[in-house]
Amino acid sequence: MTMDGYKGFLGLLVLALLFGFLSVIFTLIWVLHYREGLGWDGTALQFNWHLVLMVTGFVFIQGLAIIVYRLPWTWKCSKLLMKSIHAGLNAVAAILSIISLVAVFENRRARNLPNLYSLHSWVGLIAVILYVLQLVLGFCIFLLPWAPLSLRKIAMPIHVYSGLFLFGTVIATVLMGVTEKLLFLENNLYRSFPPEGIFANTLGLLILLFGALIFWIVTRPQWKRPTEPDSSILQSKGGAAEGMEVTIAVSLGSNMDKSDSELNNEVAARKRNFGLDEAGQRSTM
Amino acid sequence: MTMDGYKGFLGLLVLALLFGFLSVIFTLIWVLHYREGLGWDGTALQFNWHLVLMVTGFVFIQGLAIIVYRLPWTWKCSKLLMKSIHAGLNAVAAILSIISLVAVFENRRARNLPNLYSLHSWVGLIAVILYVLQLVLGFCIFLLPWAPLSLRKIAMPIHVYSGLFLFGTVIATVLMGVTEKLLFLENNLYRSFPPEGIFANTLGLLILLFGALIFWIVTRPQWKRPTEPDSSILQSKGGAAEGMEVTIAVSLGSNMDKSDSELNNEVAARKRNFGLDEAGQRSTM
Secondary structure, eight states, rough: OHHHHHHHHHHHHHHOOOOOOHHHHHHIIIIIIIOOOOOOSEEEEHHHHHHHHHHIIIIIHHHHHHHEEEEEOTTSSSSSHHHHHHHHHHHHHHHHHHHHHHHHHHHHHTTTOSOOOHHHHHHHHHHHHHHHHHHHHHIIIISSSSOOHHHHHHHHHHHHHHHHHHHEEEEOOHHHHHHHHTSSSGGGGGGGGHHHOOOOOOOOHHHHHHHHHHHHHHHHHHGGSSSSHHHHHHTTTHHHHHHHOOOOOOHHHOOOOOOHHHHHHHHHHHHHHHHHHHHHHHTTT | OOOHHHHHHHOOOOOOOOHHHHHHHHHHIIIISSSSOOOOOSSSSHHHHHHHHHHIIIIIHHHHHHHGOGGGGGTOOOOOHHHHHHHHHHHHHHHHHHHHHHHHHHHHHHOOOOSSSHHHHHHHHHHHHHHHHHHHHIIIIIIIITOOHHHHHHHHHHHHHHHHHOOOOOOOHHHHHHHHHHHTTTGGGGGGGOHHHHHHHHHHHHHHHHHHHHHHHHHHHGGGGOOOOHHHHHHTHHHHHHHHHHHHHHHHHSOOOOOHHHHHHHHHHHHHHHHHOOOHHHOOO
């Protein structure tokens, strides 16, 4: 990454963190100032945890999990460590979103209200289920050291696509949730531009901007973590040239994903490494 | 593209067209069967055009415009023709979305209702404005033959990103719109699982699946239109080898977008072509 590229990355990262942080703060102000506050007693105070936990976990922490490989100062860390952080953040997001669902289901039961009638609830529940599935499959395929590399190669583009599509769907679901909450205001208050309406609309825009920045950061090829899983191993066996050949072959074929070339390098590194030190090889995954 | 890749592409394309088509049909059934029907008289009949035009133009036709370069049987057509079709479909989508906005504004004025208080309206209006801006900028930068290639090179990744982000935002806005419409049903009817609620929720899922398929199709590198703008010109001047060198250089640098390599080829083709036939060169853009 060039110095200019690094500055550009840092600027957008700070902006993304700012919008994400502001989204969480705005949600807290919404429930603490405009609404009833927080509690775990079946009342509206418990419902309000739904908002706080979804924006904190399912939007902000999920967004961080998506871009964690892009942080240049982590490129010296092992791939295994970064994968664990990626999986860990996603696990935290999944747990918070499940607690958030419990909050709303218990609130509905206490108030004897029906569940799962709205498009928000349909899409949101499907998103949580698919997110947990993505987490479990991601762990089995990319973190378990005995997962076949051929499987990783097939699964990688699907994993990346599903992750980004789910993140987008979660944001869409949150925007539907904000819409629902504001339309439930008494006497059609929403249409008379109340401060709460303007404030929560602004929260919606902040979440959308956070999503826009995460999508930009994660789709810039020049900000991708370099492909060599462990350059010292490659160099010690003259593997740098071999790695370049792989990249050229992929480029000329031009019908493979960029992530494939990374996996090809991983395959090459694993093969070379196997002869050297099996335990050491695993730490590069 | 291999035969297997072609079959996979066709299968997903047919599925995308099916979901897109069903979304339009479901919207028509919603307004004609469950609602008051269609008309242009300031009443709810005019408002209903908002739904039909947004789903038809801003979702379905925009989705088609996004994947038009990916259709393998168009790869023999000139880039200029495909750019014109891409721009034309987006222009139709923009016009339909603007008529759709007129329908809702006139309906609000006739009923003396306030405008632009909801998150749906904020995000939706911003999306229409940015979409028109994207269309105008896209025309000036990528279609006007005298636009500098250096500008095209800088603008291409931004154009692609903005287009996809706007498409996702439009889908999120439509889901908010469906939510609003159903929450406006009398006496909280939505929560008692009325047929209209289930039906419109299903419409929401269909639109989301259409979006999911468009995003998958457009982000598969193996289904990208081949990079040579006009292979006959390249071959006649021994340019195929030169084109390959450019691709290798880009790949080794690995801090440039894939679309850059396409533009590099376009630059090379234009340079070569300039000596041959200036008018002919323009037809390859």
